[in-house]
Amino acid sequence: xxxxxxxxxxxxxxxxxxxxxxxxxxxxxxxxxxxxxxxxxxxxxxxxxxxxxxxxxxxxxxxxxxxxxxxxxxxxxxxxxxxxxxxxxxxxxxxxxxxxxxxxxxxxxxxxxxxxxxxxxxxxxxxxxxxxxxxxx
Numbered sequence: 202x203x204x205x206x207x208x209x210x211x212x213x214x215x216x217x218x219x220x221x222x223x224x225x226x227x228x229x230x231x232x233x234x235x236x237x238x239x240x241x242x243x244x245x246x247x248x249x250x251x252x253x254x255x256x257x258x259x260x261x262x263x264x265x266x267x268x269x270x271x272x273x274x275x276x277x278x279x280x281x282x283x284x285x286x287x288x289x290x291x292x293x294x295x296x297x298x299x300x301x302x303x304x305x306x307x308x309x310x311x312x313x314x315x316x317x318x319x320x321x322x323x324x325x326x327x328x329x330x331x332x333x334x335x336x337x338x
Contacts (some may be wrong), residue, residue, distance in 0.1 A: 225292050227292055227295075229289075230288050236315070239305070248302065300313075
């Protein structure tokens with residue numbers, strides 16, 4: 202079981218697991234599995250069983266080039282750590298849909314927290330953009 206099973210997860214931990222790929226903020230399947238207290242293989246199984254709930258703007262699989270970039274940025278320890286498969290990543294909408302297919306109380310609560318963090322991140326980015334544009338006038 203995950204070490205985070207009964208722990209309160211600080212926002213900073215969740216924020217550190219959000220990446221920018223294909224101009225979207227996303228989270229890796231293995232990070233979400235850890236936060237939800239399930240094994241990554243179980244998370245992927247549920248996604249495959251419910252494929253119609255995860256269009257490409259909710260979830261996509263990384264390419265070899267994207268995996269190499271994430272390894273070089275230390276987001277993924279190594280290609281070998283992936284077990285021969287390329288990870289799936291989930292957008293904000295995909296994170297919300299995951300709680301529907303995993304159907305656990307922990308997944309629901311973590312999804313709500315993660316969505317709140319995505320919203321705060323978006324608001325913070327908008328605020329900084331507004332401040333920067335007002336300074337340049």
